[in-house]
Amino acid sequence: MTSFKNKLDKEIGEAPRFTKALQQRIVHSAEQQQHKQSRNWQYPTMIVGAIVTLLFLFIVGPLQQTAYPQHASIIELAQNEEIQQLSIASNWNENSFKAGRTGWVIGQQQYEKGAETKLIENVLRHAVAAHINDNYHVINNMWVEFGNGQTVKLSMYKNMEQLAFLDKKTNTFYIVNDEQAVTAFTDFNFKEVPFKFTAFLLLSIAIIFGAWVTERAVRWKFNIPKEPKYVNDKHQKTIYILRFINVIVLSIFNLKQWIIFIAADFALILLPMLVLIATEYYFGRHEKRHYVAVINAVYLLIVFIAFVIWVQ
Amino acid sequence: MNDKGGARLSEHLTAIMAEHGEYCLRVAYLYVRDWSIAEEIVQDVFLAYYLQQDRFEQRASLKTYLVKITVHKSHDYLRSWKNKRHQLFGKLHFGASKRTPERDLIQAHERVTLQAALFELPISYREVLILYYYQELKVREIAEVLGSTDNTVKTRLRRARQLLQNKLEQSDWEVLGDDIF
Numbered sequence: 001m002t003s004f005k006n007k008l009d010k011e012i013g014e015a016p017r018f019t020k021a022l023q024q025r026i027v028h029s030a031e032q033q034q035h036k037q038s039r040n041w042q043y044p045t046m047i048v049g050a051i052v053t054l055l056f057l058f059i060v061g062p063l064q065q066t067a068y069p070q071h072a073s074i075i076e077l078a079q080n081e082e083i084q085q086l087s088i089a090s091n092w093n094e095n096s097f098k099a100g101r102t103g104w105v106i107g108q109q110q111y112e113k114g115a116e117t118k119l120i121e122n123v124l125r126h127a128v129a130a131h132i133n134d135n136y137h138v139i140n141n142m143w144v145e146f147g148n149g150q151t152v153k154l155s156m157y158k159n160m161e162q163l164a165f166l167d168k169k170t171n172t173f174y175i176v177n178d179e180q181a182v183t184a185f186t187d188f189n190f191k192e193v194p195f196k197f198t199a200f201l202l203l204s205i206a207i208i209f210g211a212w213v214t215e216r217a218v219r220w221k222f223n224i225p226k227e228p229k230y231v232n233d234k235h236q237k238t239i240y241i242l243r244f245i246n247v248i249v250l251s252i253f254n255l256k257q258w259i260i261f262i263a264a265d266f267a268l269i270l271l272p273m274l275v276l277i278a279t280e281y282y283f284g285r286h287e288k289r290h291y292v293a294v295i296n297a298v299y300l301l302i303v304f305i306a307f308v309i310w311v312q
Numbered sequence: 313m314n315d316k317g318g319a320r321l322s323e324h325l326t327a328i329m330a331e332h333g334e335y336c337l338r339v340a341y342l343y344v345r346d347w348s349i350a351e352e353i354v355q356d357v358f359l360a361y362y363l364q365q366d367r368f369e370q371r372a373s374l375k376t377y378l379v380k381i382t383v384h385k386s387h388d389y390l391r392s393w394k395n396k397r398h399q400l401f402g403k404l405h406f407g408a409s410k411r412t413p414e415r416d417l418i419q420a421h422e423r424v425t426l427q428a429a430l431f432e433l434p435i436s437y438r439e440v441l442i443l444y445y446y447q448e449l450k451v452r453e454i455a456e457v458l459g460s461t462d463n464t465v466k467t468r469l470r471r472a473r474q475l476l477q478n479k480l481e482q483s484d485w486e487v488l489g490d491d492i493f
Binding site: 002004007008011012017022023025026029031033224225 | 322325329330333334336337341347354355358359360362363384426430441445446
C-alpha cells in the first residue's frame with residue numbers, strides 16, 4: 001500500500017462503505033433489469049422507422065413519374081399542351097435511362113416552363129413518326145411534364161445535324177425534319193460546362209482532409225481510442241457483415257440504375273450510417289465510439305447535400 | 313434466461329461485488345466527493361457489468377475493467393446537468409452563509425488535508441493521482457482506462473504532483489514523496 005493510499009484512507013474513513021444492503025440493492029436491480037431488458041427495441045425501431053420513411057419518400061418520389069396515364073403521342077401533346085417541366089441527362093447507352101422528375105435525379109439539367117421548354121415544344125411539334133433507324137445514336141435522355149400532368153420519357157438520338165426521339169413507353173420513334181427547329185434546340189442543349197479536373201481533385205482532397213480532421217478532433221475531444229479497431233470479435237464480425245451487405249446493396253442499386261435518384265443515394269448513405277451508429281453504440285458506447293460514427297454520418301450528409309446542390 | 317441461470321449470474325455478481333465493490337466505491341467517491349452519488353455510480357457500474365458481461369474479454373484484469381467503467385460513469389456524472397445544478401446550488405448556499413472566525417479556522421485546517429487538497433485539483437490531474445497512487449494501477453493501465461497515451465499520463469502525473477505539493481504542507485508532502493512513478 002502506498003503512503004498516499006494509507007493517508008487518504010485514514011482521511012475518508014477506513015471502515016468499509018460497500019455495505020451488504022448496497023450489494024442486495026444492486027443484485028435486486030440487476031435481476032429486475034435482466035427481465036426488463038430481454039429485448040432492446042429502441043434501436044431496431046429507430047432503424048426500421050428510418051428505412052420505412054426513406055422507402056416512402058422513394059416511392060412517392062421517383063416512382064411516381066410513371067403514374068400518369070399516357071393517352072396521346074408526343075406530337076399531339078406538344079401541339080396541344082405546354083411543357084411545364086423538363087429535365088435532360090447525358091446518356092450514350094440505349095439500354096439505360098438517366099433522366100427523371102425534376103429534383104429527384106442527380107446530374108441532370110432541369111428547366112421550368114420558359115425559353116428552353118419552348119424550344120423542345122417547337123422541336124417535338126415538327127417530329128414525325130418513323131421506323132427505328134440505326135444511323136441515329138442516342139445522346140440524351142429527357143423527362144418532360146406537360147400542362148395536363150402527363151409525363152413522357154424520351155431518348156434523344158442524333159445523326160449529323162438531324163434529331164430523333166424514342167418514346168420509351170410506347171417505343172415509338174420520331175424524326176424531326178425541321179432544320180431550323182433542330183438548330184435552335186441543339187444550340188441551346190449542347191452548351192457543356194467544362195470539367196475542371198484540378199478543381200475536382202483539390203475539392204476531393206479538401207473533403208477527405210476535412211473528414212480526417214473532423215474525426216481526429218472528435219477522437220481528441222472525447223478521448224476515443226483508435227486502437228483496437230474493434231471492441232471485440234462480435235464487433236469485428238458485425239462490421240464485416242455490414243460492409244459485405246453495403247457492397248451487395250451498392251451493386252444492386254448500380255445494376256438497377258437507382259443510383260441516379262437522389263433519394264436512393266440518400267438512402268444508400270444514410271441507412272448504412274444509421275446501422276453503423278447503432279452498431280458502434282451497441283458495442284462501443286463505453287468508449288463513445290458512436291460519436292465518431294455520428295460525426296462521420298453528419299459530415300458525409302453535408303458533403304452529399306452540397307454536392308447535390310452543386311450539380312443541380 | 314431461466315431462473316437457474318439468473319440465480320447463477322446473481323451469485324457471480326455478488327462474488328464480484330464482494331471482491332471489487334469497495335474500491336470501486338472509493339474511486340467513485342474520489343471523483344464525485346459524495347458518498348450517496350458514489351453509491352449510485354457503483355450501482356450503475358455493476359449493473360452495466362452484469363447486463364453486458366460478454367463484452368469483458370479478459371484482455372485486461374477485471375479490476376482494471378471495473379475501474380474503467382467506474383471512471384467513465386463518474387465522468388458522465390461530472391458532466392451531467394444534475395452535477396452542474398448541484399454545484400451551482402452549493403456555491404449559492406456557500407455564498408449566502410456567514411463567515412465566522414471559527415468557520416475560517418475549520419476551513420483552513422481542512423485545506424491542508426490530503427483529501428481537501430486532492431479535491432481542489434482539476435479532474436484531469438486528480439484522476440491520475442487516484443488511479444496511480446490510490447488504485448495502484450500502472451501508467452499503461454491508466455492510459456488504457458482514460459483512453460490516452462502513456463506520455464500524457466506521465467505528464468499529468470508530474471503536474472498533478474507539483475500542484476498537490478503546492479497545496480500540502482511540507483510534512484504531508486514528504487510522506488508522499490516516497491511514491492515515485
